[in-house]
Every structure is written in structure tokens, then in C-alpha cells.
Amino acid sequence: MTTPNLTANPPVETDLTEVVAGVAGALWLLGAALFGLLAVYFIGIDQGMTSVFGHTLGIHEFVHDGRHFLGFPCH
Amino acid sequence: MERKFVLRGLASGALAGLLAFVFARIFAEPVIGRAIDYETARDTAQTALARAAGQLAPPTAPALFSRTVQEDIGIAVALVVFGAALGALLAVVFTLVQRGSGRHLRPRALAVLLAAAAFVSVYLVPFLKYPANPPAIGHEDTIETRGSLYLVMQVVSIVAMVLAIQLGRVLARTRGSWQASLLAALAYLLVVGTTMAVLDPVHETPGPLRDAHGAIVLGGFPADDLYLFRLYALGGQLILWSVLGLALGPWAERALRQSGRPVLTRASAPG
Numbered sequence: 001m002t003t004p005n006l007t008a009n010p011p012v013e014t015d016l017t018e019v020v021a022g023v024a025g026a027l028w029l030l031g032a033a034l035f036g037l038l039a040v041y042f043i044g045i046d047q048g049m050t051s052v053f054g055h056t057l058g059i060h061e062f063v064h065d066g067r068h069f070l071g072f073p074c075h
Numbered sequence: 076m077e078r079k080f081v082l083r084g085l086a087s088g089a090l091a092g093l094l095a096f097v098f099a100r101i102f103a104e105p106v107i108g109r110a111i112d113y114e115t116a117r118d119t120a121q122t123a124l125a126r127a128a129g130q131l132a133p134p135t136a137p138a139l140f141s142r143t144v145q146e147d148i149g150i151a152v153a154l155v156v157f158g159a160a161l162g163a164l165l166a167v168v169f170t171l172v173q174r175g176s177g178r179h180l181r182p183r184a185l186a187v188l189l190a191a192a193a194f195v196s197v198y199l200v201p202f203l204k205y206p207a208n209p210p211a212i213g214h215e216d217t218i219e220t221r222g223s224l225y226l227v228m229q230v231v232s233i234v235a236m237v238l239a240i241q242l243g244r245v246l247a248r249t250r251g252s253w254q255a256s257l258l259a260a261l262a263y264l265l266v267v268g269t270t271m272a273v274l275d276p277v278h279e280t281p282g283p284l285r286d287a288h289g290a291i292v293l294g295g296f297p298a299d300d301l302y303l304f305r306l307y308a309l310g311g312q313l314i315l316w317s318v319l320g321l322a323l324g325p326w327a328e329r330a331l332r333q334s335g336r337p338v339l340t341r342a343s344a345p346g
Contacts, residue, residue, distance in 0.1 A: 032085075036161065045222065064149060
């Protein structure tokens with residue numbers, strides 16, 4: 001009778017550098033998407049129909065012409 | 076690779092925004108200036124009419140930035156940052172599609188196709204329902220309604236575009252790419268057409284201003300300037316998206332080559 005082989009399932013070898021590269025890549029994509037959406041929001045929408053910093057108009061007035069030119073409803 | 080695509084997307088977008096700014100500064104800014112002059116003249120006339128009728132005139136808000144700042148720096152910053160933002164978003168979509176369903180396409184062709192689909196769904200179709208407006212058009216009280224309507228139109232259009240492309244890919248397996256493309260385009264048009272028909276229209280272009288006796292004190296907003304502003308706004312977006320698509324593709328191809336990955340070219344493409 002043979003003793004049961006306790007190491008029948010050897011641990012899966014993970015290449016650590018590949019994991020790190022994958023996580024870093026995902027973070028870059030996530031960061032890029034976040035930056036893109038935030039920038040579009042502040043240039044196109046904030047201090048118009050909604051406002052995150054209360055009733056101020058600094059950004060709105062500064063990007064005023066661009067907001068009109070890009071087709072966002074402005075004021 | 077993701078890092079390279081994102082950085083190249085940002086750079087392509089910033090370049091596209093810069094060129095759109097040059098176009099806007101030369102062509103659109105004179106129209107915006109005339110629209111603001113009209114707005115000022117209308118405010119003055121309305122104040123005079125209110126005074127003549129014995130009412131209090133509404134207070135006018137002080138200007139935070141001079142026109143020079145707005146038309147030279149404000150719009151430049153807005154367009155370059157907006158371009159970079161679009162570049163970052165396009166790079167994310169490009170990265171995901173390029174390793175998935177878009178593998179069989181040459182990267183530079185894929186970038187142009189994605190930019191074209193984005194231009195149509197993000198800007199062109201919403202523009203057909205709610206076109207860009209120069210200053211002086213639009214009541215301040217309706218900004219929330221107009222903003223929501225525009226956003227709904229954009230979201231429906233973008234989602235419909237993504238679904239139509241998926242539909243086209245499924246249909247292409249059995250019907251060939253010609254029929255599949257036409258059917259997918261038809262499905263997209265059906266969805267956005269229905270949405271346009273259902274959503275409330277916005278008619279806020281100022282008409283003539285009349286006094287108590289019905290005589291015209293100030294004409295309506297000049298039709299030629301409205302046309303020119305919308306034409307230039309469309310032109311600016313065309314510049315933005317085409318430069319973005321054309322710049323990102325070759326840059327992404329070079330990044331792929333440098334990393335030793337095979338890039339599909341005409342020589343290596345099947346058939």
C-alpha cells in the first residue's frame with residue numbers, strides 16, 4: 001500500500017512580474033478613464049446644470065467660450 | 076503597453092485640441108464676440124423697457140474674466156484639456172478593443188474607425204437634435220432641463236452605437252460584412268431617430284424685442300451668425316476627432332512594434 005500523495009496538486013506557478021504588469025496596466029486604464037470623464041465634466045457641465053463646489057462661476061466663466069464651442073448647453 | 080497607449084492618447088488629444096483651438100480662434104471667436112454684443116444690446120434694451128414701464132431692472136452679474144482672457148486663454152485651455160480627455164478615453168477603448176475583437180484590424184485603421192464611431196455617436200447625432208448655441212441663446216432658468224436632455228441624447232446615442240457594432244459583428248458571421256454593416260447602421264438610426272422624436276425640443280433663440288406698443292426695439296438673434304456658429308462648432312469637432320484618430324493609430328503601432336509584438340500590416344494581413 002502506498003501512502004497518499006499529499007502533493008498531488010502542486011501550487012500553480014504565478015509569474016509575479018506578469019501579475020504586476022497586469023495590475024499596473026489596469027490601473028493606467030482606470031486612471032485614464034477617470035481623468036477623461038472628470039475633465040469632460042468640469043469643462044462641459046460643472047457650474048451649469050450641477051455644481052460640485054457650490055454656487056461659484058470661476059470654471060464656468062473661464063472655459064465659457066470653449067463650452068459654447070464644444071456644444072454643451074451653457075447658460 | 077496600457078501606459079504607452081494612454082500617454083499617446085493624451086498627447087494625440089492635446090494636439091487635436093490645440094488645432095481645434097486655432098480653428099476656433101480664427102473662425103468662431105468673431106461670431107462669439109458678435110453674439111455677446113447682441114446679448115449686451117438686448118440686456119440694455121430690456122433694462123430701458125423695464126424702466127419705461129416703471130419696473131426695477133434685474134441686476135447684471137459682474138464679469139469674472141475679461142473677454143480677452145476668455146477668447147484667448149480660456150478657450151485654449153478648455154479645448155486642449157478636453158482634447159486630452161477625449162484622447163485618454165479613446166485610448167482606453169482602443170486598448171480594450173485592440174486586444175479583443177479588433178485584433179484582425181491594423182491598429183491605425185482601428186483607431187480611425189473608433190474615432191469616427193465616437194464622433195458620430197458622442198457629437199454628431201446629439202448635435203442634430205440639440206445643436207451648439209452661441210452666447211445669448213438659451214434661458215438661464217432652463218439650463219438643467221437642456222443639460223439633462225443633451226446628456227440623455229448623448230448616452231442613448233453612445234449605448235446604441237456600441238450595441239449596433241456588436242449586432243453588426245454577430246450578423247457578419249452569417250450575412251457577410253456588407254449586409255451586416257447596413258443592418259447595424261439601420262438599427263442605430265432607428266434607436267436614435269426614435270429618441271429624437273420622443274425627447275422635448277428646445278426653441279430658445281431670441282426673437283425680436285418689442286416695446287409696449289408692439290414696435291420692434293431690437294431684432295431677433297442674427298440668423299447668419301447662428302448658422303456660422305453651428306457650422307464652425309461642427310468643424311471644430313471634426314478637427315478634434317479626426318486629428319485624434321489619425322495621430323493615435325500610428326503612435327500605437329510604433330509602441331506595439333517597439334515592444335516586439337507583431338503588427339498586422341497590408342503585407343501580413345490575410346487575403
